[in-house]
Amino acid sequence: MRYCINCCIHLLPNDLHRQCFRCCGPNHHSQKCPVCKGENRIPLYTDSKQMKLLAVLEVRTDHRESWNGFFCLRKGKLCSLIFGLIIMTLVMASYILTGAKHSLLLIPSPFHYGAFASNPSLMDNESLSDMKDHYQPSKMNISYVKDYPSIKLIIDTITSKIEFMRRQRPDLEELRKQEPHMFSVIPAKFLPNSKNPCWYAEYRGNATTDPYATNSYALYSKRFRIIFDYLRKVFWNHLYHYQGRHYRLRCLPHFYIIGQPKCGTTDLYDRLRLHPEVRFSASKEPHWWTRKRFGIIRLRDGFHDRYPVEDYLDLFDLAAHQIQGVLQSEAAEEHSATSNIIIGEASASTMWDNNAWIFFYDNSTEGEPPFLIQDFIHAFQPNAKLIIMLRDPVERLYSDYLYFASANKSAEDFHEKVSESLQLFESCVLDFSLRACVYNNSLNNAMPVRLQVGLYVVYLLDWLTVFNKDQILVLRLEDHASNMRYTMHMVFQFLDLGPLSEKQEALITKSPASNTRRPEDRNLGPMLPTTKAILRDFYRPFNTKLAQVLFDDAFLWQRT
Numbered sequence: 001m002r003y004c005i006n007c008c009i010h011l012l013p014n015d016l017h018r019q020c021f022r023c024c025g026p027n028h029h030s031q032k033c034p035v036c037k038g039e040n041r042i043p044l045y046t047d048s049k050q051m052k053l054l055a056v057l058e059v060r061t062d063h064r065e066s067w068n069g070f071f072c073l074r075k076g077k078l079c080s081l082i083f084g085l086i087i088m089t090l091v092m093a094s095y096i097l098t099g100a101k102h103s104l105l106l107i108p109s110p111f112h113y114g115a116f117a118s119n120p121s122l123m124d125n126e127s128l129s130d131m132k133d134h135y136q137p138s139k140m141n142i143s144y145v146k147d148y149p150s151i152k153l154i155i156d157t158i159t160s161k162i163e164f165m166r167r168q169r170p171d172l173e174e175l176r177k178q179e180p181h182m183f184s185v186i187p188a189k190f191l192p193n194s195k196n197p198c199w200y201a202e203y204r205g206n207a208t209t210d211p212y213a214t215n216s217y218a219l220y221s222k223r224f225r226i227i228f229d230y231l232r233k234v235f236w237n238h239l240y241h242y243q244g245r246h247y248r249l250r251c252l253p254h255f256y257i258i259g260q261p262k263c264g265t266t267d268l269y270d271r272l273r274l275h276p277e278v279r280f281s282a283s284k285e286p287h288w289w290t291r292k293r294f295g296i297i298r299l300r301d302g303f304h305d306r307y308p309v310e311d312y313l314d315l316f317d318l319a320a321h322q323i324q325g326v327l328q329s330e331a332a333e334e335h336s337a338t339s340n341i342i343i344g345e346a347s348a349s350t351m352w353d354n355n356a357w358i359f360f361y362d363n364s365t366e367g368e369p370p371f372l373i374q375d376f377i378h379a380f381q382p383n384a385k386l387i388i389m390l391r392d393p394v395e396r397l398y399s400d401y402l403y404f405a406s407a408n409k410s411a412e413d414f415h416e417k418v419s420e421s422l423q424l425f426e427s428c429v430l431d432f433s434l435r436a437c438v439y440n441n442s443l444n445n446a447m448p449v450r451l452q453v454g455l456y457v458v459y460l461l462d463w464l465t466v467f468n469k470d471q472i473l474v475l476r477l478e479d480h481a482s483n484m485r486y487t488m489h490m491v492f493q494f495l496d497l498g499p500l501s502e503k504q505e506a507l508i509t510k511s512p513a514s515n516t517r518r519p520e521d522r523n524l525g526p527m528l529p530t531t532k533a534i535l536r537d538f539y540r541p542f543n544t545k546l547a548q549v550l551f552d553d554a555f556l557w558q559r560t
Contacts, residue, residue: 393454
């Protein structure tokens with residue numbers, strides 16, 4: 001469509017207004033236009049019919065400005081188009097993220113193993129009943145139910161590779177070569193009149209020397225600084241002076257609560273420390289045997305300077321002062337009394353975390369660690385007592401996930417992480433032994449959830465290669481929660497503690513539970529029933545072996 005600049009708006013298709021292209025010059029007047037006829041009207045032709053406008057239209061004669069208006073119009077349309085595309089992209093992204101979380105997308109998740117046929121016959125009766133009793137599946141988790149047959153094949157592969165092989169225990173000389181400084185600090189024998197393993201070590205500093213100046217726990221942790229500030233003030237009051245020399249009492253723990261995480265170790269620790277004969281380290285979990293002595297402060301931060309054994313012993317100075325007070329009292333000197341105070345340590349990583357070995361012990365055999373934590377503890381304390389608190393490994397894993405996951409926690413996300421971890425674990429057992437995979441640092445760091453922590457029997461068997469069974473007390477969290485008084489009495493008897501008054505016992509057994517699940521985590525609800533069925537299948541052979549080792553079918557966790 002063409003336009004007449006001055007006298008007409010539209011040119012007709014039959015070119016009647018061809019002359020109007022030249023009527024914009026300086027000599028133009030309305031009479032020259034055959035359409036205007038000198039009436040100063042601006043007619044509008046639409047579909048060959050003339051229409052009279054109600055207003056005067058001013059149109060500039062500059063063709064360049066007309067073209068600029070045209071290009072501005074095009075730019076406006078382009079901006080609108082780009083803006084529309086951005087809005088559509090944001091909407092699509094929101095749909096994808098929301099749909100992925102709720103399994104609404106047609107695109108399969110990378111952790112769903114292809115197209116699965118839903119076959120309920122492949123599920124065991126117990127798992128199906130659990131689904132009916134505890135969970136009503138909705139549309140959004142149908143895809144997870146379909147995962148089961150394929151993941152079951154992965155679990156079957158893992159089960160076929162399970163072999164509980166007895167490890168070869170290293171001899172004492174090999175251990176000495178690995179940790180010569182530790183063996184130079186800790187003596188072979190302890191004081192005979194102390195129930196707790198303690199000894200006197202010469203202190204060569206003077207009155208102006210800070211005995212805790214280089215302690216790594218104080219340097220890297222604020223909560224330890226307050227404790228060490230107090231210890232500095234009373235340090236010289238607790239030195240033993242003999243023949244012009246100064247000696248300080250050093251102690252190791254008499255017993256260790258070695259595991260497992262999210263199994264009630266904090267609650268046991270809080271109750272046990274209320275017993276008048278029990279003392280603990282300055283912190284519940286020093287993690288010295290498993291991490292700090294290798295220079296691991298936080299696993300994500302890599303390695304720092306190694307914490308020497310002296311720094312670990314400093315954590316027991318408060319308890320050592322109390323033991324020393326009993327040993328040096330007048331009554332003790334007259335009657336050769338024995339201190340019944342015992343010290344405990346409750347790092348829940350002690351039982352299972354041997355991840356650092358690969359960086360320090362290079363003479364491994366087929367990927368298995370040549371030395372484990374228990375080898376060194378036994379070398380120094382062959383009479384040490386060990387307490388293990390366990391729970392259903394399926395529930396432990398979900399609790400572990402809720403506690404340590406930082407964002408986007410959900411039952412669906414947990415299912416995805418379990419599926420991925422199982423794939424990684426299967427890849428490892430196809431090429432390496434079970435023990436090598438359990439203690440594999442790279443694998444453990446790669447798995448989104450800590451499946452390996454629930455393989456209790458693997459760790460227990462390795463501890464039994466160096467300690468006698470009567471030195472290890474294994475408890476279940478389920479029993480502790482249902483009958484706390486009974487389990488605490490078992491612990492008191494195991495540690496050979498003195499009797500309690502009714503008031504003391506009530507204080508220990510009736511106080512509220514410690515370290516319970518956070519309200520925001522409880523609001524997320526239980527895991528998906530399909531996830532529970534998958535994990536039950538995975539842990540079943542390990543639970544069966546555990547029940548055989550402990551001669552107790554309760555560790556099968558069939559009705560939890």
